[in-house]
Amino acid sequence: MTPELGLVHFQVLAAALFCLGLYGVLARRSVVMILMSVELMLNAVNLNLVAFGAFRGEATVVGQVIVVFVITVAAAEVGLALAIIMRLYRGRGSVNVDDIDLLKG
Amino acid sequence: MGIEQAWLIPFYGFVAFGVLALFRTFLPGQGKLLAVLAVVAGFVTFWPVLFDFLDRGVGEYHIAREWFTAGELSVGWGTIVDPLSIVMLALVTFVSVAVQVYSLGYMRHADGRRHRDDPRIGWYFAAHSLFTASMLTIVLADNLLVLYVAWELVGLCSYLLIGYWYERPSAAEAAKKAFITTRLGDVGLLIGILLLVAETGNATGTATFDTGTILELVTAGVLDSTIVTASAFLIFLGAMGKSAQFPLHVWLPDAMEGPTPVSALIHAATMVTAGVFLVARLFPLYEAVQSAQLTIAIVGIVTALMGASMALVATDLKRILAFSTMSHLGFMMLALGAGGFTAAIFHLLMHGVAKAMLFLSAGSIMHSMNDETDIRKMGGLRKRMPVTATAFTIGALALAGVPPLSAFWSKDEMLLAVQGGLNPIFLVLFLVAIVLSALYMARAIRIVFFGPLDRDNARVHESPAIMSWPLIVLGVLSLAIGFIALPLGGGFDGIGSFLFEASHGPHEFEFSVLWSLVGIVLAGGGLVAGWVLYAGPRERVDRIRERAGGLHRLLAERYYLDPIYQFVIDRVVLAMGRILAVFDRRFVNDVGVNGPGIAIVETGKRLRYHVTGLFADYGAAMAGGVALIALLMWLRS
Numbered sequence: 157m158t159p160e161l162g163l164v165h166f167q168v169l170a171a172a173l174f175c176l177g178l179y180g181v182l183a184r185r186s187v188v189m190i191l192m193s194v195e196l197m198l199n200a201v202n203l204n205l206v207a208f209g210a211f212r213g214e215a216t217v218v219g220q221v222i223v224v225f226v227i228t229v230a231a232a233e234v235g236l237a238l239a240i241i242m243r244l245y246r247g248r249g250s251v252n253v254d255d256i257d258l259l260k261g
Numbered sequence: 262m263g264i265e266q267a268w269l270i271p272f273y274g275f276v277a278f279g280v281l282a283l284f285r286t287f288l289p290g291q292g293k294l295l296a297v298l299a300v301v302a303g304f305v306t307f308w309p310v311l312f313d314f315l316d317r318g319v320g321e322y323h324i325a326r327e328w329f330t331a332g333e334l335s336v337g338w339g340t341i342v343d344p345l346s347i348v349m350l351a352l353v354t355f356v357s358v359a360v361q362v363y364s365l366g367y368m369r370h371a372d373g374r375r376h377r378d379d380p381r382i383g384w385y386f387a388a389h390s391l392f393t394a395s396m397l398t399i400v401l402a403d404n405l406l407v408l409y410v411a412w413e414l415v416g417l418c419s420y421l422l423i424g425y426w427y428e429r430p431s432a433a434e435a436a437k438k439a440f441i442t443t444r445l446g447d448v449g450l451l452i453g454i455l456l457l458v459a460e461t462g463n464a465t466g467t468a469t470f471d472t473g474t475i476l477e478l479v480t481a482g483v484l485d486s487t488i489v490t491a492s493a494f495l496i497f498l499g500a501m502g503k504s505a506q507f508p509l510h511v512w513l514p515d516a517m518e519g520p521t522p523v524s525a526l527i528h529a530a531t532m533v534t535a536g537v538f539l540v541a542r543l544f545p546l547y548e549a550v551q552s553a554q555l556t557i558a559i560v561g562i563v564t565a566l567m568g569a570s571m572a573l574v575a576t577d578l579k580r581i582l583a584f585s586t587m588s589h590l591g592f593m594m595l596a597l598g599a600g601g602f603t604a605a606i607f608h609l610l611m612h613g614v615a616k617a618m619l620f621l622s623a624g625s626i627m628h629s630m631n632d633e634t635d636i637r638k639m640g641g642l643r644k645r646m647p648v649t650a651t652a653f654t655i656g657a658l659a660l661a662g663v664p665p666l667s668a669f670w671s672k673d674e675m676l677l678a679v680q681g682g683l684n685p686i687f688l689v690l691f692l693v694a695i696v697l698s699a700l701y702m703a704r705a706i707r708i709v710f711f712g713p714l715d716r717d718n719a720r721v722h723e724s725p726a727i728m729s730w731p732l733i734v735l736g737v738l739s740l741a742i743g744f745i746a747l748p749l750g751g752g753f754d755g756i757g758s759f760l761f762e763a764s765h766g767p768h769e770f771e772f773s774v775l776w777s778l779v780g781i782v783l784a785g786g787g788l789v790a791g792w793v794l795y796a797g798p799r800e801r802v803d804r805i806r807e808r809a810g811g812l813h814r815l816l817a818e819r820y821y822l823d824p825i826y827q828f829v830i831d832r833v834v835l836a837m838g839r840i841l842a843v844f845d846r847r848f849v850n851d852v853g854v855n856g857p858g859i860a861i862v863e864t865g866k867r868l869r870y871h872v873t874g875l876f877a878d879y880g881a882a883m884a885g886g887v888a889l890i891a892l893l894m895w896l897r898s
Contacts, residue, residue: 178884181880182877182880182881182884183877185876185877190876253876253877254874254875254876257874
C-alpha cells in the first residue's frame, strides 16, 4: 500500500527546498548565486502556499492566486537585481558580496 | 503730573542709556547732550512730584503696578513716594545735573592748543545716565526684587566708570576691586532678601517681595525671629559693601582712579549712600532686631574713626576726600544704629551736597594741574583759582561742622541721637571723630590753597565756566541748605518732622544748645589746631611725624588691611581654590565626565569584533534569529 500523498510531504519538500536556498545564500559569495538561492527559497514558500491552498479543501483559490502574484513580483525583482549586478560588475569588476563594502565604517 | 508719574524720573536715564549705548557713534558729540538732557528732565519731573506730594499731605504713597506673576508669587514695579524717597530724589537728581554739566567741561582735555572731548565721551555719559537711572530706581522701588536689580546696576555702573580709563592698569585693577568687594556684601544682601521673602511665604501662605508688606509682617512679629535676625545681618552686609563700611571699605580709596565727576556723583553723593538708604528703608527690620542695630552702630563708629584717621595722613587730594566720605558714611550708620533715622538721612543730604562740591573742586584743580592729585605739589592755589578755592573751603567747613553751614545742623542731630540711643562710649568716640574731621579738613585747605604758590604752578588758572557754575550753585546750596532743619513756615516744620511724620523713626528733631556748642567748640578747635599746625614750618610737622612714626605708617598704609586681604586671598582663598581644582580635575572631570565616555569607547572596542563585515555572517545571524523566534513561538503555543 503506497502511502497517500499528504500535506506533510509537501511541507517537508518545501522545508528541504528552503534550507537548500538558505544554505546557498549563506555559503555562496557570488551575488548571482545568492540571487538564485533566494529564488529557491521563494519557490519553497510558493510550494507551501499552493499545498495549503489545495489541502484546505475549500472552493477558494486564494493560495494559488497569491503564488501567481509572488511569481510576478519575483520576476520583476530578479530583473531589477540582475540590472544592479550588471552595473556592479561593470563598476567594480567583481560580483563577490564581501567586496561590496562601501558602507563599512 | 503727580506722584503717580514718579516712575518717569528714572525712566529718562534708561532711555538715554539705551540710545547712547546703541547709536552714540552716529550722534553729534556722541550724544553727550542727550544724556545731560535726560538728567535735566528727571530733575524737572521731580518738582511736580514734590508739589503733588506736599499737596496731598506728607505721608507714604504706594503706587502698585504689576510686573509679572508666577504661581502665587506676584512681583510689581510700583513706586514708593514717602519723605525718605523724596529727599533722596532731590539729592540724586540735583547732584546728577550738576555733575553731568560739570562733566561736559571736565571731559574735554587740552590737546595742544585746542580742547577736545575724551574719545569715549559717549560711553562715559551713557554709563552716567544708567547710573542715575538705577540709583533713582533703588530709591523709588516698592519691592526688594526691583531694588536688588537696581542695586546691582549701580554696582555695574560704578565698575564701568571707575575703569573708564581702562588703559591705565591701576584703573582697571581698582574697578575690579570695587566690583568684587561690593559683590561680597551683595551676596549677603541677596541671601537676606530671599530668606525674608521665603519666610513671608511660610508665615502667610503667599510669598511677597513687597517692601511695605514685609516690614509690616516683621513689625507684627509674624515672621520667625531667627530668620528675621539672620536676614537683617545679611542685608546689612550688602549695605556695608556699597557704603564702604569697615571691613569692606578697601575699594573706596582705590575707586578714585575714575574720572573725578564720577567720584563726586557715585563715590561721594549717591551710590555710597545707597547702603545708608537701604538700612533706612528697612528701618523697622532693624528696630525689630536690636543686635543688628548695635552692630550697625559699632561698624559705623569704627568706619568713621578709621576713615578720619586715614584722611589725616593721606597726601592724595582725592583720597583725603574718599576717606572723609568713608568717615561720614560711618557717622550716618552710627546715627542709624542709634535709632536716629531722621538725623542720618538729614546728614546724608547735607554730606551729599557738600562732598559732591568738594570732589568737583578737586576735579577743577586736577583739570588745570594736569591731573595732579598730590597735595604736596599744590599750595597757594587760592590766588589762581578763587572760585574753586571758595567752593572747596565752604564744603570743607560745612563738613567740619561750622555753623551755619550744612553739616553743622545734621551733626547736632546725630549727636542727640547717639546720646539718646547708645552707650556713652559711642558718644565719646563720635566726638573724637568730629575733631579729626575738622583737623583733616583744615590740613587740606591749608596745604592746597594757602601758603606760597609753587613756581611750577604759575600757569594754573581757573576752570572754564561750565565747570565753575556747578561749583557756585552747589556752594550757595551748601551755605543755605542747613536751614531746612528749622521750621521755615508755610507748613514746613523742618526736615526733621518732614521725615519723621510718615516714617517710623523714634527721633524728631530738636535743637540742642548744649550739643551745638560742643560741636562748635570741637570743630573750631580741630580747625584751628589743624591750621596752626600746617601753617607753621614744615619741620614741625615732620618732627611730629617722626615721633609717631609707627602710627603714621599704620595710617599711611591704611591699617595694613590691603596686604592682609591680599594675604588671605593668596594663602587661604587661592589655596582652597587649588584643592577644589584638583578635586574638579581628578574627580568631576576624570571620573564623572571622562569616565562614561571612556567606558563606552572601551565597550565599543570589545563589541566591534562581532561586526565582521561578511555577508554570510549577517545572513546566518538573521536566519538564526528567525529560527529562534519561531522556536519560542512554538514553545509558547
